[in-house]
Amino acid sequence: MPEKVNEKTVFSLLEVMRSIQKTLEGRYTSSFWVKAEMNKLNHYSHSGHCYPELVEKREGKVIAQIRSILWKEDYKLIDKRFQQVLNEPLRDGIKILFAARITFDPVYGLTLRITDIDPAYTLGDLEREKQETLMQLKQEGLFGRNKMLSLPLLPQRIAVISVETSKGYADFLRVIDHNPWGYRFFHLLFPALLQGEKAVASIRSQLKRIQKVKHHFDVVALVRGGGGDIGLSCYNSYLLSREIALFPLPVITGIGHATNETVAEMIAFQNAITPTKIGEYLLQRFHNFAVPLRQAEEKIAERAARLLREEKTAFLSLAKYFRSVSRNRLNRYDHELYGQTATLLQQSRFRLQREKEQQAAAMSGIRRNVALFRQHQSGALEALQRIVTNLDPVNVLRRGYSITRLNGRSVKAQEQVKEGDILETQLFDGGLTSKVTAIRKTDDDE
Known part of the structure; x- marks a missing residue:
């Protein structure tokens, strides 16, 4: 009951809270559906209860806000249905359509007690978000x-x-x-x-x-x-x-x-x-890369083996043909070489015989020429011998000539001597020593 204080009617806080509680309980007797954004779920794992923070926004600004409560058992049922319908758990930041009752507690104040949430509404909102993103x-x-x-x-x-x-x-x-x-x-x-x-x-x-x-x-x-x-x-x-x-x-x-x-x-x-x-x-x-590569590798190996076989066969065939041609060519060359050898031997014998005959004839001519040359040279030699004999100083002296020397050297001109020089004169049968007393020049010198 209120009391009088200084002629004023005064209510206690509890009386005011209970009055509000009674008024709200009388006014809101049943649950009703509300749409809002669950800003925070606020799930407490130790108790299992949730205390969602609900807001309404307009142009990004919060225009309404209230606390709510979602008891453990209700939360379990609602979260299970969300996962079945949305493939999403009940979480922060989603828009929900929920059934709630208004409750008022003198201590905890005004609260919305959530009893149910329609997952279809949230599904549509999530799908709308998806389409908007696309x-x-x-x-x-x-x-x-x-x-x-x-x-x-x-x-x-x-x-x-x-x-x-x-x-x-x-x-x-x-x-x-x-x-x-x-x-x-x-x-x-x-x-x-x-x-x-x-x-x-x-x-x-x-x-x-x-x-x-x-x-x-x-x-x-x-x-x-x-x-x-x-x-x-x-x-x-x-x-x-x-x-x-x-x-x-x-x-x-x-x-x-x-x-x-x-x-x-x-x-x-x-x-x-x-x-x-x-x-x-x-x-x-x-x-996609390795399989074609492996197939190509196998194909290359197969083709390489086939080419090697073909080339080997061709090579063996060519070698056989080469041996046959070579053998025929060698046999032909052997016959040709034998014939050429015989011809060469015959021609060589003929050439040797002719060369011998030519050499014999040449030797005969050489002998005749040598004899004539020797005879000719012998006559020339005898003439030279006679000249040499005549020019022998002894023979020259014998013919009345003499050799005059000055100091052991032959005197060939009167300029070599002067008066008073001692001259030695060699004659055929002896010699003379004389002293120069006078020098007379010949007419040609004059």
Whole structure:
């Protein structure tokens, strides 16, 4: 009851809260449907209860906000239906149509107690988000952008975006690392969250990291597995899809679901249902190169063997023909050589005989010429002998000539001597010594 304080009617806070509680309970006697955005689910795992934070936005601004409560048992049933209908759990950031009752507690204040949520409404909102993303990408000309890139003939260097403990990641590595053909791959993990409200930011962050070292890789593989169709709405995000569309390397996806293809998969260079299929796709690229190469190798080997056989046969045939021609040619040359040898011997004998006769005739002529020459030279020699004999100093002296010497040297001209010189004169039968007393010149000197 109120009390009087200084002539004022005063209510306690509890009385006011109970009055409000009674008024609301009298006014809102049944549940009703409300649409809002669940900004935060606020699920507490230890109790199992949720305390969703509900908002309504207009042009990006919050125009209404209230706290709500979702008891454990109701949450379990609603979350199960969400996963069955949306392939998504109940989570932050989705728009919901929910049934609620207004409750008011003097301590905790006004709260909406959620008793049911219609997953069909949220499904339509998610589908609308997907279609809006597709439309915006097409309007910007980005929808087929990544598909226009060229994948290397042998994509060996793979940047993998996944969770290290993911079963899908393990399946992907098993396929490419243990393939029976021995194809070799280099791969590097860029770990990221693959579902939930933080998945978009996490995947985009790793894409930006890869872009900085893009020259080290041929392709990016976005690999997720083990989660079925649950938690795929993040792959309809415009921001993530745009990042993939504009990425400078081909992006291939294997996010492990069989229905309701996401935008990220649509705009990726190549998409497969599972990580295993993505691994098989890469192996097939190697097959497409290796099989024709192996067939070409076999064909080359086969043709080479056939050519060798044909060339060997042709060579043996040619060798046989060569032996036959050579034998015939040698036999003919033997006969020719024998005939030429006989002719040469005959001609040589004839030539030797003729040369002997010519030599004998020449020797006879030489002998005659030598005899005549000797006779002629003998007469000339005798004449020379007579001249030499006549010119002998002894014979010259005998004919009345003498030799005058001065100091042992013959005197040939009167200029060689002077008065007073002692001269020696040699005669045939002796000699004279004389002294020059006078020098007389002949008339020619004068």
